[in-house]
Amino acid sequence: MNIFYKINNLSFKAQKYVFFLFIIVFSIGIVEALVLSPADYKQSDSVRIMYVHVPSAWTSVGIFSVIAILSLGNLIFKNKYFLTIAKSLAPSGLIFNIIALVTGSIWGRPTWGTWWAWDARITSMLVLCIFYILYILSWRVFQNKESVNKITSAISILGLINLPIIKFSVEWWTTLHQPASITLSGSSIHSSMLLPLFIMTAAFVLFSVLIFLMKYNTELIKIKNKGLDRI
Amino acid sequence: MTFEIITMNGYGLYVWSSFIFTLISFFALYHVIKIQLKKEQEKFKSKYFDLTEEKTESVKKQKTYKEILAFTNISKI
Numbered sequence: 001m002n003i004f005y006k007i008n009n010l011s012f013k014a015q016k017y018v019f020f021l022f023i024i025v026f027s028i029g030i031v032e033a034l035v036l037s038p039a040d041y042k043q044s045d046s047v048r049i050m051y052v053h054v055p056s057a058w059t060s061v062g063i064f065s066v067i068a069i070l071s072l073g074n075l076i077f078k079n080k081y082f083l084t085i086a087k088s089l090a091p092s093g094l095i096f097n098i099i100a101l102v103t104g105s106i107w108g109r110p111t112w113g114t115w116w117a118w119d120a121r122i123t124s125m126l127v128l129c130i131f132y133i134l135y136i137l138s139w140r141v142f143q144n145k146e147s148v149n150k151i152t153s154a155i156s157i158l159g160l161i162n163l164p165i166i167k168f169s170v171e172w173w174t175t176l177h178q179p180a181s182i183t184l185s186g187s188s189i190h191s192s193m194l195l196p197l198f199i200m201t202a203a204f205v206l207f208s209v210l211i212f213l214m215k216y217n218t219e220l221i222k223i224k225n226k227g228l229d230r231i
Numbered sequence: 232m233t234f235e236i237i238t239m240n241g242y243g244l245y246v247w248s249s250f251i252f253t254l255i256s257f258f259a260l261y262h263v264i265k266i267q268l269k270k271e272q273e274k275f276k277s278k279y280f281d282l283t284e285e286k287t288e289s290v291k292k293q294k295t296y297k298e299i300l301a302f303t304n305i306s307k308i
Contacts, residue, residue, distance in 0.1 A: 046242040048242075048250075091263075095257075103249040218268045221275050
């Protein structure tokens with residue numbers, strides 16, 4: 001029994017468990033973020049936007065990294081499951097990217113006095129959004145299996161170049177966007193704010209897992225349907 | 232307390248719109264994907280039950296379909 005068979009088998013069963021876990025973690029996260037966590041001494045209550053903005057940005061970048069790695073894996077190992085998994089991850093990645101852009105824009109209005117700035121971090125996140133759209137559209141537009149594999153892999157691998165730009169843009173250039181508050185060496189955020197941030201991140205990851213499982217199952221059934229047509 | 236949560240020291244409009252936008256996005260994506268999944272499940276169900284008994288038996292014997300059918304409980308679809 002290979003690993004993918006096990007994954008396929010698990011993905012059908014895991015959906016409902018992940019859904020309930022997401023509801024629990026998300027509810028706790030919402031209460032922590034909106035009620036229990038303190039207001040910031042400088043940003044006041046607008047800091048609460050961070051609890052949806054930051055986890056969505058992290059998840060979006062993380063998902064694209066996985067998509068690019070899986071696409072590379074497909075080119076090297078020629079395994080069809082890599083692309084199916086990558087394709088199933090893309091919708092939640094795009095939604096998180098849009099949430100990060102929109103909530104960032106909403107936060108920017110009271111903090112910076114503008115909805116949008118062509119700042120390096122914000123622009124590179126917009127570029128990531130374009131890569132996500134191109135990736136998802138390619139799966140819809142191109143019908144030939146070989147072409148779509150090559151094109152989607154090329155888009156995701158090209159998009160991979162953008163990820164270090166997103167990460168280090170705040171250090172390489174003078175940006176309106178603040179530098180990272182959480183690094184490997186520590187955090188400048190107080191624990192009372194870190195807790196809701198991590199709970200919301202866990203909830204967002206669970207939501208992306210849920211959407212991935214549903215999309216992956218859809219893709220598997222699509223394959224089965226094509227197979228039944230050939231009988 | 233309730234008033235403070237709503238107004239958020241004058242930032243209520245920004246904070247609440249961010250959270251509501253996130254919730255709407257989650258809800259919309261979940262439902263779009265759920266509809267797609269249901270559509271494919273319905274298609275599979277109708278195609279599988281349209282097969283003749285002979286073809287159904289041959290499907291069950293083939294290695295690829297053994298794997299497919301093993302992780303798909305047709306009665307549950």
